[in-house]
Amino acid sequence: MCCGGCAKCLGVVLIPLAILCTIANVLLFFPGGTIQDTNHISDEVWYFGGILGSGVLMVFPALVFLGLKNNDCCGCCGSEGCGKRFAMFTSVIFAAVGVVGAGYSFIVSAVALNRGPLCSIYGNDTWKYPFENGNYLGNHGIWTDCKSPENIVPWNLTLFSLLLIMSGTQVVLCAIQAINGLLGTICGECKCCGCCGGDGPV
Incomplete structure (x- = not known):
């Protein structure tokens, strides 16, 4: 359904997700909450x-998604329908950018979860990655191999898991808008049928 109201809803959700992902990444620079x-x-x-x-x-x-509902572009030779098609097509391009960005974050988070954190294994200056192939995920007993920073394993596990979930959600939302935008490009003006409160054309 080519719906500017739906696109606006997606944009409203993506903004806080982007902020939360940024905060999670910043917190990872403080392993276990320490400097x-x-x-x-x-x-x-x-x-x-x-x-x-x-x-x-x-x-x-x-x-871009937030602005689609109120887009009144009369682009091609003064044709409003053509302008709206172009606006929806533009949203597809930006949706692809979102998929690439969120996909990158998803892959990095997955790799980090599988590898485990960098930590001191003897409580001195010997730092390494003591876990292999995610073996620590189902075996909490070996978390004690990381002596320092304190609580580094649950810290990294929690934050990278949140990044994995949120970036995965972003990929899905951008994919939805890519489909929505393609339909809008093909259909041109179409009723929104109450989607997210929208009651007019894209």
Whole structure:
């Protein structure tokens, strides 16, 4: 259904998700809630999946989606219908940008969860990744292999899991708008049938 109201709803949801993903990524720079040397922070944190992928890159499609409902572009030679088709087509391009950004964050988070955190395994200056292939996920007993920072395993596990879930949600929402935008491009003006409170054409 080519519906500007639906696109606006998607944009409203994407904005807080982008903010939360950014916050989660920033918190990962403080392992276990402590300040550490930069070389004691997991590599995946420096890939900025939550800040760039699910954060900055997600703001652009979200803003485009928010503006679609009120778009009154009369683009092609003064034709309102043509202008609205172009606006919906543009939203497809930005939806693709959102999918790429959120997909990047999703992959980084999945890799980080599988690899586990960087930590001190003897309580001294020996830092390494003690877990392999996600073996720690179902075996809480080996979490004690990480001596420092304190609570680093649940800290990384929680934040990267949140990033995984939120970026996955962003991918789905952007994919929905990509389909919505394609329908709007093909159909042109069409009634919204009450979608998210919209009652007019795109």
